[in-house]
Amino acid sequence: MARIRKPPISLFLVLVCVASAGVGGTFSRDRRVDVSVNQIGFTPGGSKTCVLKDGAADRFEVIRTNDRKVVFSGTLVKSGGDFGPYLLGDFGAVKEPGTYYIKAGESRSYPFRISTGAYADAVGMIVGYFRLQRCGPSTTGYLAPCHCDDAVRLDNGKHQDTTGGWHDASDLRKWVGATIHGMIGLARVYELTASESMRARIMEELRWGNRYFLNMQEPAGYVMSHVGGDALRHGDGNRWTDNVIGPEGGEPATIDPTPGGSTSKITIVGDKDDRVIKVNPLDRPGQYKFIIAQAMMARLTGQSDSPYAERCLQAAQRCYDWCAKDWPERRVENLGGALTAAVELYRSTEQLKYKDDAIACASRLMQLQVTEPLDASAPVCGFYRRRAEASEPYRDIWHGCWHLFALCDLVELFGDHDQADAWRRAIRLYTRDYLTAMSSRNSFGIVPHGFFANQDPGGNRKIGAYWYRYFMRPSDGWWVGVNANLASAGVGLIKAAKVLDEPSLRSTAQRQLDWIVGCNPFCASTVEGVGHNHPPQFVNGSEFHPATPRLPGAVMNGLGGTVDDQPFMGDGIYHVSEYWTPMVSYTMWLMALLQS
Numbered sequence: 001m002a003r004i005r006k007p008p009i010s011l012f013l014v015l016v017c018v019a020s021a022g023v024g025g026t027f028s029r030d031r032r033v034d035v036s037v038n039q040i041g042f043t044p045g046g047s048k049t050c051v052l053k054d055g056a057a058d059r060f061e062v063i064r065t066n067d068r069k070v071v072f073s074g075t076l077v078k079s080g081g082d083f084g085p086y087l088l089g090d091f092g093a094v095k096e097p098g099t100y101y102i103k104a105g106e107s108r109s110y111p112f113r114i115s116t117g118a119y120a121d122a123v124g125m126i127v128g129y130f131r132l133q134r135c136g137p138s139t140t141g142y143l144a145p146c147h148c149d150d151a152v153r154l155d156n157g158k159h160q161d162t163t164g165g166w167h168d169a170s171d172l173r174k175w176v177g178a179t180i181h182g183m184i185g186l187a188r189v190y191e192l193t194a195s196e197s198m199r200a201r202i203m204e205e206l207r208w209g210n211r212y213f214l215n216m217q218e219p220a221g222y223v224m225s226h227v228g229g230d231a232l233r234h235g236d237g238n239r240w241t242d243n244v245i246g247p248e249g250g251e252p253a254t255i256d257p258t259p260g261g262s263t264s265k266i267t268i269v270g271d272k273d274d275r276v277i278k279v280n281p282l283d284r285p286g287q288y289k290f291i292i293a294q295a296m297m298a299r300l301t302g303q304s305d306s307p308y309a310e311r312c313l314q315a316a317q318r319c320y321d322w323c324a325k326d327w328p329e330r331r332v333e334n335l336g337g338a339l340t341a342a343v344e345l346y347r348s349t350e351q352l353k354y355k356d357d358a359i360a361c362a363s364r365l366m367q368l369q370v371t372e373p374l375d376a377s378a379p380v381c382g383f384y385r386r387r388a389e390a391s392e393p394y395r396d397i398w399h400g401c402w403h404l405f406a407l408c409d410l411v412e413l414f415g416d417h418d419q420a421d422a423w424r425r426a427i428r429l430y431t432r433d434y435l436t437a438m439s440s441r442n443s444f445g446i447v448p449h450g451f452f453a454n455q456d457p458g459g460n461r462k463i464g465a466y467w468y469r470y471f472m473r474p475s476d477g478w479w480v481g482v483n484a485n486l487a488s489a490g491v492g493l494i495k496a497a498k499v500l501d502e503p504s505l506r507s508t509a510q511r512q513l514d515w516i517v518g519c520n521p522f523c524a525s526t527v528e529g530v531g532h533n534h535p536p537q538f539v540n541g542s543e544f545h546p547a548t549p550r551l552p553g554a555v556m557n558g559l560g561g562t563v564d565d566q567p568f569m570g571d572g573i574y575h576v577s578e579y580w581t582p583m584v585s586y587t588m589w590l591m592a593l594l595q596s
Contacts, residue, residue: 130182146243295348329364342358380438398580452467480574481583487589535577
């Protein structure tokens with residue numbers, strides 16, 4: 001009879017472990033990575049929070065990765081709110097630079113850093129994203145060179161050089177109203193960084209982008225709408241071209257303006273694939289952002305290239321004068337833009353007319369603010385009505401918090417003005433009694449998309465006579481995620497923290513960035529190349545080939561919401577996963593401010 005060999009002791013122990021664990025059991029080395037935390041990290045003095053599903057543990061530990069030492073242990077606090085029950089951990093006491101992770105019961109987080117330069121690499125990657133999105137005769141665009149034949153005017157068929165700039169999103173369009181945010185975000189980071197090498201990179205990018213924007217300005221002063229967008233029908237310019245400028249009198253291109261076909265055509269002189277300039281004026285917020293960008297460029301280049309700086313300043317002033325023909329502004333988004341444009345022109349020229357215009361815009365803006373609490377049990381106020389003659393509140397997803405930025409700038413510039421206390425009160429109401437108060441109604445500390453009058457938009461969240469949502473309504477058809485809304489609110493909160501001397505507002509700002517880079521119910525970062533668990537990529541496979549690849553540093557539209565206003569990651573839909581310049585720019589700006 002053959003002798004039976006005993007299994008090696010290691011195999012024996014494994015078999016015992018399997019038997020003891022039972023079906024579905026886990027080994028001690030197996031961890032659920034579902035502690036939500038900012039996957040980049042934090043500055044030493046910044047607020048630091050982790051979030052975990054309720055019931056998983058009652059305590060958490062902060063563990064240093066290089067020696068697995070527990071550097072902090074804390075209690076997980078139960079938190080209810082609009083997204084359900086969670087546990088919150090506060091580890092703001094951990095300030096020593098290093099790489100760490102959170103452990104809570106059988107759950108852990110992804111690793112993160114604590115460093116004075118915590119966001120430097122991410123900001124650098126986002127700056128690099130613009131190089132990859134360059135349009136025109138570049139050497140760095142992901143399919144360079146491209147669209148060297150941009151573009152022909154829709155009104156008269158003549159070619160006009162509008163090369164340069166950046167593709168806006170995961171497509172090939174150059175919407176001025178969206179991509180102008182790249183100029184502002186890059187310029188703000190330029191102002192905040194002390195690195196000369198980073199400044200050189202940013203200035204190169206600013207000059208490339210501005211090549212396009214300056215050429216989109218008409219002699220009357222206004223800026224045209226776009227190149228490569230929807231000139232006559234959806235997607236008619238969202239395509240690659242042969243990069244050849246068609247000669248005058250050459251073979252004409254034709255565009256049929258109706259999807260079903262029509263005998264009505266518009267003739268464009270040039271090659272058949274030349275893209276079109278939509279020559280009508282850009283909307284008012286976009287005009288003001290063009291002014292802001294040009295005024296900033298005038299200041300940033302004044303010492304190094306005075307002729308270029310003068311060109312930018314004149315472009316800003318001509319656009320401002322065109323806008324001023326139709327004053328006074330009445331809508332929040334226009335007032336915030338006009339106010340900031342006046343402030344930036346004052347900074348560049350010190351002309352008193354811009355100061356006076358800014359103060360007048362501030363007075364009109366404050367008349368739209370709701371200053372009384374909506375409900376005695378939930379004293380929320382400080383948000384704005386869209387315009388004086390309507391009760392509907394102002395809300396937006398990508399125009400940003402320019403009304404807040406502008407008031408903070410006024411206090412910084414004219415803090416001793418006789419209206420300065422009124423500006424401070426308006427800032428305090430918006431940041432403390434609206435943004436911060438509303439952020440406390442969910443465990444992740446994010447601010448809402450906005451209030452709704454008249455009817456429930458979905459979610460049944462109500463304060464006083466108003467309903468509110470954190471996410472845009474999917475029932476509206478076109479909707480996108482909340483990254484621009486969160487990041488711009490974060491920027492405004494940090495600016496307010498400075499002018500009001502209320503450092504606690506920075507904590508609310510921090511939580512907006514935390515959500516974008518992983519501290520959300522999916523532990524999902526929505527910045528390409530940063531963090532983990534990114535939503536599936538959006539691929540535009542129907543309008544042009546090859547499609548936009550994954551681009552490091554791109555910021556997605558962001559997580560969206562269901563009909564019931566619960567967080568939603570999607571399966572690669574454009575609403576969540578597409579790149580969009582406002583999201584990129586506000587996120588980069590917020591990172592730079594938190595680090596500064």
